[in-house]
Amino acid sequence: MMQKWAFGAAAGLVVLTGLTVGYWLLGRDASPEAVAAIQHCSAAPANDRIWVPAGRYQIGATPRYREEAGPQEVETAGFWIDRHEVTNAQFARFVAATGYVTVAEQTPDPADYPEIDPAALVAGSAVFGVSAGEGYWWRFVPGASWRAPQGPGSSIAGRDDYPVVHIAYADAQAYAAWAGGELPNETEWEIAARAGHVGTEFEWGDEFRPDGQWRANSWQGPFPVIDTGDDGFVGLAPIGCFEPNDLGLVDMTGNVWEWTSSPFSADPETGTIRGGSYLCAPNYCARFRPAARQAQERDFSASHIGFRTISRDPAL
Template sequence: MQAPPGPAAAAPKTRPRAGMVWIPAQQFLMGSGDPDGFPDDGEGPPRLVTVDGFHIAATTVTNRQFSDFVRDTRYVTDAELLGASFVFQGQLGAGANAWASPRGLPWWRIVEGASWQRPEGPGSHIHERPEHPVVHISWFDAQAYCAWSGQRLPTEAEWECAARGGLHSKRYPWGDAPPQDGRTRCNIWQGAFPDRPAPGWTPGPLSARSFEPNAYGLYNMAGNVWEWCADAFTPHYHRLTAAHNPAFLRDSGRRSMRGGSFLCHASYCNRYRVGARNGNTPDSAAANSGFRVAR
């Protein structure tokens, strides 16, 4: 599904920078040689890289924060311009106006009227979810918010450095322990994917401050919603980027995403590992796509 970019955002009147965390300059082992990884994603080979110090938000941008942006600029997102967006089938209520599933993605529905304000389509709303991650956000939408707020998207290297929380070569932001080894550490799929969620668990994002933060104080660096990064996506990232402040900015038709979402599961999409990566076209939006900011 293709959509044109939304209109340019107005210059910022305010710069909402509360909740930023300082990540010190450091060298770390980036990437993954995990046998559970996906060769086509280009997770590795792992290598030492150096990043300069930067700030990154403790949480993804919330509905409340994005509402402030839209109220100030009257920005219209790509999903709103298109009139529809992707929603997971298990999130839909009766009577939703859903189009046919996209080819190869039988658990998704294209829902007329779904957008950041109506995450599951008409009849749903964000009024009781102000601190949830804003979703149905394209890369272009995220860039518009950044321009308004005087911030930017993190690079993949910055994102991974921050997600690791100072831990060396661990699978997850908290270490190597599985996400659900007697305690729940992140919002990923519970049950049998894609049609048998575990009793008591409902598919969808949780509050942006759910679960314990990592050692840097960052929330939900695994699961919940996918997070856009500044880089263009290439499976050859680790072979094409520098060892100091790596970034791949050559247009590839896709943009990088990190962190996985509530739809990730070990049996299907275990990209909630810190070294995992994915990409999508920059005009794409869905019920599990959001972003966090850096500066």
Template structure:
């Protein structure tokens, strides 16, 4: 089984697969070619004012210290070697950035996320221009058991899917509870734009792991040594048979509202499961071999041997789709990765500050 997978859907691949299903990849001759229609994304079905939230996020002071970073479990070769790291103290958001908070940012700046922007045909060779509709990746439960070797069987590219309508314009959006949910469908660029507007920044990978551990060392999970301590689920992950049958034993089939599960010893919520969280570091599987011992900033560039020409940043914590059958990267010290312009309905972020004014 693909225990160590950390799959981040790439927009180009999803659009291309969408076109294959629609057009059968039929090519027109030069004489038959017509002027492509302008691609128009579906209009958002949710009003910003319905989800705006002026409440400030509580930030928790994380005292600096030294810890053992990484994992020695064989499933995580990119988290080796385990090494001592010292980080300075920081202020960290106690929970992921919510829809309400992101709506305040969008209202103030008129910012458009990557998933809302028109697509450049030059970036998608072979895809007809009239099929290049802005959108994003959405998890879709297969009707039956499928092979775990092809994630495209449970991911779909949905035109019009974005942060304000995470499952797409045709899906029902519960505006009453939306502001309490972590914002998703945000790319690295989108997360960074919010952080700068808020006078904050994204955490480094070392800061994130140090905070997630909550002062605990040599634990299998960030919350302790047992997956289900006291026979209670303490994180929003996937139960059942992935990806076709989610039993929802933890109370949620998708994203959970903030603070639905206990905080760690530092007062931080959902540092594991729920939604993946962007970190500022470029991703390289070999970085830990030469990582600085104090305040490592991440490598100078990105390299993933599985996709060597794709720029990626680190993602941490896993999501509601992480399963002991497929992706176990909610485990302590494990790493995720994502292409910097991609987004999905299980990907969010939180911010940090070096000081609070």
């Protein structure tokens, strides 16, 4: 089931289409606003987790999409959760220690995809961008991976404190186990994101920009043509560039989608990602709200999917 649409026109399976424009959204030089914003970002220790106490919590809100649940009370044991999304530096240490190879770096087995031309089955991942004449929001880019987020020729040099991307579910699970933890389920993720805010539209309240302040890395401008970077960033941002929530967690809204351990439905191959990404905007995709959820094939990876981990060991 590996992201079949992503093998491109050769397989005739591209299904995500958009505007045809002559503008690349990735690979642009950082704006002066972004440079200034990065100077205020807070790097964190490699193992920086925050405790969420056991108790009863209210999650959910008035649904905006049919897959969302309304307000409900839930109960949880206490758990530790990463203050920030797992970074390139953290993931690199994991790979160096274990020799792990991500799903995006593996060539698919033709036996698993008999309907696809074997020549089209190459290692790679989905990269967001719109280019003249193509008309696609996403492209499958051979060679794209966490090491080369935009494909061959790109790298993560100088981006140690950026969230790692091009992460499939198995990759996130493997890292979490190595780090002595696991992935949060949807309930745990939303409890942490809300940080005590009951029924609010966003993790910090009901206004997207309280007092005119940007609170998350999101999309500004006409999607998918131009992200103006008014919040200081075009594309990904390093961790900790925006005010933390009331638990001290950063980037629970926007920046990159985060894997949870919860299935989206009865289909075991479809997982759930939460939190939205830098591609979300109030006027386009409002799934960066804490009550929102998104289905995602578990063997899929892309330039806006990452994760964070939890531990249920109170003695950590």
